[in-house]
Amino acid sequence: MSVLLLGGPTAAGKSDLAVELAEQHDAVLVSADAMTVYRGLDVGTAKPSPEILARHPHACINVREVGEAFAVADFVDAVDHALRRHPRVIVVGGTPFYLQAMARPLASLPPADPTVRAQLESLPDPHASLAVVDPASASRLHPNDRVRVIRALEVHAITGRTLTELHAAGPRRAPFDVTVAWLDRAELRTRIDHRLQMMREAGYVAEVRRVLAQPGARATKPLRSFAYRHMVDHVDGRISLDEALRRTARDTWRFARKQRTWARGLGWEPIHADAARGRAAACFSTIGDG
């Protein structure tokens, strides 16, 4: 079994290369992208076209409705699933947290529970509560880091054990044996701008209107992401289309920088497309251990 992890900042050209490599090496594709999982979010997420998806199915694309939950573990499960059915897998995407979960497996933690979480959200001082049940996590987490403080509390509420204990128990599985290809390119900023113009022409605004028509969509995770929040402001009449696109371009670039930061932290050196092709060839020519 061989897994190629094809990552990189947004707009680096991962998708096209992934399809090319899948075809060349007869590999199956798993998307590592927290946004393209949603049906109906096509333009803003730069999702591969329906034609490409029909010809080269990607696991984890179009698997949820806007508003439905999807988490890292769902992604990891999808990689496992693909691996059980096919000897060659290409994981392609730019969500660093998902990619990292392959190299550094998650601990055995329970899934999020909306009911429990809602109760914890109403605590007057979650961080103080955490300091009581799990002092180690409390001291590690900044009091303002509400998301993680609540999660630590949630883990304890559900399992009766602390996050600290569960982390100490080690990962739930061995890391995936992956060949990493972190694709990057110098002219990323220009590509982001160009892609945004293409999105505009491809019906970006219409897509936002369509999604917004679904009840409750406005408050969902993907619509609060940088690809949609500014477009929503435009559709609501608060800012012009040009301004919305300007802010989206700015935030997209900012995201790309974050992705690079993550890659640095994981020790993934940026390479160009040709080097990535070479790495793929090496990855898929290796004789696995069965």
Next chain:
RNA sequence: GGCGACGUACCCAAGUGGUUAAGGGGCGGGUUUGCAAAACCUGUAUUCACCGGUUCGAAUCCGGUCGUCGCCU
């Protein structure tokens, strides 16, 4: 040309005599163990247009210069 207002970081902006010059945006750096395109942390003006004066002490008061804006001629 006259009168008036203003000039604080890349941008917006608080501060109108006394500790190391608020805050926000942007930009940079970082964290990330089931919301991660989210969330959080953090750095970013030895100096207030410039020159001189008053004062123990000035971004704050006074004079001049330059600049911007408004009104008038």
